[in-house]
Amino acid sequence: MITAERKPLDEIIDYIKPFSRILLVGCNECVTVCAAGGRKEVGLLSSALQMAFMKEGKVLDVKELTLERQCDPEYVEELVPLIDQVDAVVSMACGCGVQEVAKRFKEKPVFPAVNTKFMGASERQGVWAERCQGCGDCVLGMTGGICPVARCSKRLLNGPCGGSSNGKCEINPEVDCAWQLxxxxxxxxxxxxxxxxxxxxxxxxxSRDGGPRKIIREDLA
Amino acid sequence: MDTFEPVIVAFCCHYCAYTAADMAGTMRYSYPPNVYIIRVPCSGKVDALHIMKAFQKGADGVYVAGCLEGDCHFKTGNIKAAHMVAYLKGLLDEIGIGAERLEMFTMSAGMGERFARIATDFTERIRKLGPNPAKAGSDKTDKVAVG
Known part of the structure; x- marks a missing residue:
């Protein structure tokens, strides 16, 4: 999944300070699973923002909606009936969702409420770790299903560096050496x-070095 | 400020704190009428949103009262509640409401005296802190609107 973390409230408040009516949009996909921008987080942020405004003697009208997916235009369309009732949109989706909303509603300012982090997996409840960098040419078949691109700090492809010690990486004793794994x-x-x-x-x-990437499936397009 | 009577919302687990409140009554321990008890099936059932809404709707202080560690009827509900409360304290600090307005307590069903003491101490703590700043802000808004 794509993982994300909520931005500091001060930053979000700075974005929306000039407005009194906002639409807070969550996403039911990855950010729900990593507890950053699902329906529940939308409710919490809405409440927190309203209280922060109340504290300053201001009123913030928040409309909340969590879309099935914010990175697909057909779901973003569900915002149409609400968009005229607000001054700005705050998206709790990953960067893809924020951009889809911004693309659809060109006349409304759209702000991110989360920092999109990485493609990762759940290590346990509440802990997510990076597993894939989307390099575009998967090497997992050669490396026993453990990715040296995402999990080796130096992205080495031919064994560990001299910083591998007792199965740990030199950058941090908490980080496993991918090549040991x-x-x-x-x-x-x-x-x-x-x-x-x-x-x-x-x-x-x-990978990203080739510029922004695109996949075109002729049979579907 | 002298006349400030805080509104305290206490989410009390049915298996311990709620029964402890009953016990406090049976034992004739008094506790402040400022404390509004909401009975929940387990402290782990209290959602972060319940607490935020309580503050948003004007509570000056909120506490969650669950079973003693290791005694949860549902194994770990009280531990989960403690983690959630710790997380929300951070959020309350971030928005300037103040972490000290929220607390997690544990007790057994037989601790009527502890229930009454916690209710009294927490009410006094909130009385000293003064009204919920969000509520104070919204009063300001009302005045502006009237004026």
């Missing part, structure tokens, strides 16, 4: 030989 996994699968194969320099053009 890969080696352990290859060993348990009995395919240590894979480790010997030299991986040539990765073509990063499939």
């Amino acid at each position: 890969i080696w352990d996994r290859l060993k348990s699968l009995g395919i240590e030989k894979t480790y010997e194969e030299i991986v040539p320099a990765k073509d990063w053009r499939t």
